[in-house]
Amino acid sequence: MSPRSPREISVLVPEHLPPLYPDDPTRIGPYLVLGRLGQGASGTVYAAVDAASPTAGERLVAVKVVKAPAPGPEREALVRRLTALSQVDPARVVVPLAFDGRADRPWLAMPYMEGQRLSHFITKRGGLGTGKLLALAVGLAEGLSALHARGVAHGSLNHERVLLESHGPHIMDCAVADAHTAGSGATWMSPERYRGAAASPAADVFAWGAVTAYAGTGRLPFGPGEPEEIAGRAAAGEHNLTGLPKGLVPLVSRSLDPDPDARPSLNEVIGSVLAVWQRENGREGSGPPDRDEVAALMEREWRAVEPAQRVPRVIRLEGRPPRRLPRRAPILVGAGVLAAVLVGAGVWGVVRLAGSSDDEALVAGTEQEASPSPSPEEAPRTLVVRFDPAEQENVVEGPWVYTPVDRDDEPQRGQGVPTHQDWAAQWEEAGEPASAVIDPEAEVLCAKFCAAPDHVFLDEEGRGTWELTGRDFIDYLSWGPVVIVEVTFSEEEPAEGGPREIVQVTELFTD
Numbered sequence: 081m082s083p084r085s086p087r088e089i090s091v092l093v094p095e096h097l098p099p100l101y102p103d104d105p106t107r108i109g110p111y112l113v114l115g116r117l118g119q120g121a122s123g124t125v126y127a128a129v130d131a132a133s134p135t136a137g138e139r140l141v142a143v144k145v146v147k148a149p150a151p152g153p154e155r156e157a158l159v160r161r162l163t164a165l166s167q168v169d170p171a172r173v174v175v176p177l178a179f180d181g182r183a184d185r186p187w188l189a190m191p192y193m194e195g196q197r198l199s200h201f202i203t204k205r206g207g208l209g210t211g212k213l214l215a216l217a218v219g220l221a222e223g224l225s226a227l228h229a230r231g232v233a234h235g236s237l238n239h240e241r242v243l244l245e246s247h248g249p250h251i252m253d254c255a256v257a258d259a260h261t262a263g264s265g266a267t268w269m270s271p272e273r274y275r276g277a278a279a280s281p282a283a284d285v286f287a288w289g290a291v292t293a294y295a296g297t298g299r300l301p302f303g304p305g306e307p308e309e310i311a312g313r314a315a316a317g318e319h320n321l322t323g324l325p326k327g328l329v330p331l332v333s334r335s336l337d338p339d340p341d342a343r344p345s346l347n348e349v350i351g352s353v354l355a356v357w358q359r360e361n362g363r364e365g366s367g368p369p370d371r372d373e374v375a376a377l378m379e380r381e382w383r384a385v386e387p388a389q390r391v392p393r394v395i396r397l398e399g400r401p402p403r404r405l406p407r408r409a410p411i412l413v414g415a416g417v418l419a420a421v422l423v424g425a426g427v428w429g430v431v432r433l434a435g436s437s438d439d440e441a442l443v444a445g446t447e448q449e450a451s452p453s454p455s456p457e458e459a460p461r462t463l464v465v466r467f468d469p470a471e472q473e474n475v476v477e478g479p480w481v482y483t484p485v486d487r488d489d490e491p492q493r494g495q496g497v498p499t500h501q502d503w504a505a506q507w508e509e510a511g512e513p514a515s516a517v518i519d520p521e522a523e524v525l526c527a528k529f530c531a532a533p534d535h536v537f538l539d540e541e542g543r544g545t546w547e548l549t550g551r552d553f554i555d556y557l558s559w560g561p562v563v564i565v566e567v568t569f570s571e572e573e574p575a576e577g578g579p580r581e582i583v584q585v586t587e588l589f590t591d
C-alpha cells in the first residue's frame with residue numbers, strides 16, 4: 081500500500097451525509113463543503129471540513145449560510161451578535177467557531193454536533209425521568225446564563241433548539257433571535273415577547289420554564305391549539321404542570337409568570353434546581369455542588385445518548401500546507417483579525433474574517449495617560465507587558481500603550497482555561513504605562529487571542545505557538561480583551577524622543 085499523499089486528509093463524516101444540491105457552494109470561507117445537513121427558516125446548514133484541524137474527528141464542522149438582512153444597520157447588528165456569541169462559554173451553547181457576517185452570503189461555522197433534538201427524544205420516549213430532567217434543567221439554565229453573560233438573549237429557545245448529546249444538553253440556533261409564532265411557537269414565547277417585545281433575559285427564563293415543563297411532562301404546558309389560544313393561556317398564567325416532579329413545580333410556575341419582573345433570575349433557577357437535585361440524592365446541607373459535580377451529573381444522565389455512526393472520508397487538498405500547525409485545532413473566531421487556512425479551491429492562505437470593531441464595551445475610551453517610551457539604555461529589550469485594548473488612544477495608527485507586568489509565582493497549569501480578564505488579573509503592574517509602535521511585520525505567536533473560548537495554542541512553557549503578524553496583533557488591539565505578552569523591542573534606537581519599535585510578540589497564557 082502506498083503511503084497517503086500529505087495533501088490528502090481524512091475526515092469522519094456521518095454515514096448518510098446528504099449530498100449537495102447543484103447550486104450549493106463547494107467552499108464557504110475557509111471551509112470545504114461536503115454535504116447538506118438541512119435547511120431551516122434562518123438558513124441552510126452544510127457539513128464542511130476545517131482542514132487545519134489536527135484530528136479526523138474534529139475536522140468536520142457545520143456551516144450555516146444565514147438568511148441575513150441587506151447590508152446596513154440590521155446586518156451590523158447581526159455581526160455584533162455573532163461577535164458576542166463567539167465569546168460565549170461553549171459548554172452548553174453551540175457557538176460560532178468563525179463567521180463572516182459581512183460576506184455577500186453571511187455564514188457562521190459551528191462545531192459539528194451529534195445528538196438528538198429534545199423534541200425528538202420526548203416524542204419517542206415521553207417525559208424525562210427526574211435525574212435527566214434536573215440535568216437538562218440545570219444545563220439549559222447554565223447555557224442561557226453563559227449567553228446573558230455576553231449580553232446575548234437567545235430570544236427563540238424552544239424544544240427543537242435543544243440538542244441532547246452524551247455530555248448533556250446544548251442550546252442551538254442562537255444567531256438570530258427570531259419571533260416565529262407559527263404552529264406551537266407560541267408555547268415557548270413569553271406574553272410580552274408574543275406582543276412584540278425584544279428578546280430579553282426574562283423572556284429566556286420563560287422559555288426555560290416552558291421547555292422544562294414540556295421535557296418533564298411530555299406535554300405542552302399551555303396545551304394544544306392555535307397560536308392565539310396558546311398565547312391567551314400563557315398571558316393568563318394558565319399552565320398545566322401535572323406530572324412535573326413536585327420540587328420543580330414552584331420554580332417552573334414562577335418562570336412562566338406572565339409578568340417578566342416576577343420571574344426568577346437564572347442564578348436562582350440554577351440554585352433551586354441544584355437544591356432539588358441534592359434533596360433527591362440525600363445530599364441536603366452539603367453545600368451547593370461545584371461545576372465538576374454538575375458536569376459529572378450531566379455525563380451520568382446523558383451517557384446513553386449515543387453519537388451517530390461516522391465513517392472516514394479522504395479529502396484531497398491542492399496547494400501548499402500551512403507553515404506550521406498548532407498543537408490544537410485552530411478554532412477561529414470572527415472579529416477582524418483572525419486568520420484561517422484556505423482550503424478547497426486549491427489555495428492555502430490567510431483570510432480576514434469580518435467582525436465588529438465598534439463593540440463599545442471592548443474599545444471604550446480611557447483617560448489614562450501613557451508616559452513616553454523609556455529609552456533603550458534604561459529599558460530591557462525583552463519585557464512582559466499588558467496590552468489593554470480599552471487603553472489605546474489611536475487603535476489604527478498607534479503608538480500603542482502597554483504596561484510592564486510581573487508575577488512572583490509560576491502560573492499553575494491544569495486549572496482550565498481562564499478568561500483573558502482573569503488571566504491578566506494574576507499579573508501585577510511592574511512599571512508605568514509606556515507606548516511603542518508595532519512593526520506590522522513583527523513575529524507574533526498567539527496563545528489565546530486568536531482562539532475560541534477554552535482553546536489555547538501553547539508550548540510546555542505557556543508560550544503561544546500560533547503564528548501571526550504584527551498587523552494581526554494591531555488589529556486585535558482595536559477590539560479584543562486584555563492580553564499578556566512578552567515583547568521584544570528593535571535593537572535600533574528610535575528617533576529622538578520617539579517610541580521604541582516592537583518586533584516580536586509572544587502571548588503568554590495558561591490552561
Ligand SMILES: Nc1ncnc2c1ncn2[C@@H]1O[C@H](COP(=O)(O)OP(=O)(O)OP(=O)(O)O)[C@@H](O)[C@H]1O
Nearest residue numbers: 117118119120121122123125142190191192193253
Ligand atoms: N452544529 C450542527 N451540527 C450538526 N448538524 C447541525 C448543526 N446545526 C444545524 N444542524 C442541522 O442542520 C439542519 C438545519 O438546521 P437549522 O438550525 O438551520 O434548522 P432548523 O433548526 O430546522 O430551523 P431554524 O433555521 O428555524 O432554526 C438540521 O437538520 C440540523 O440538525
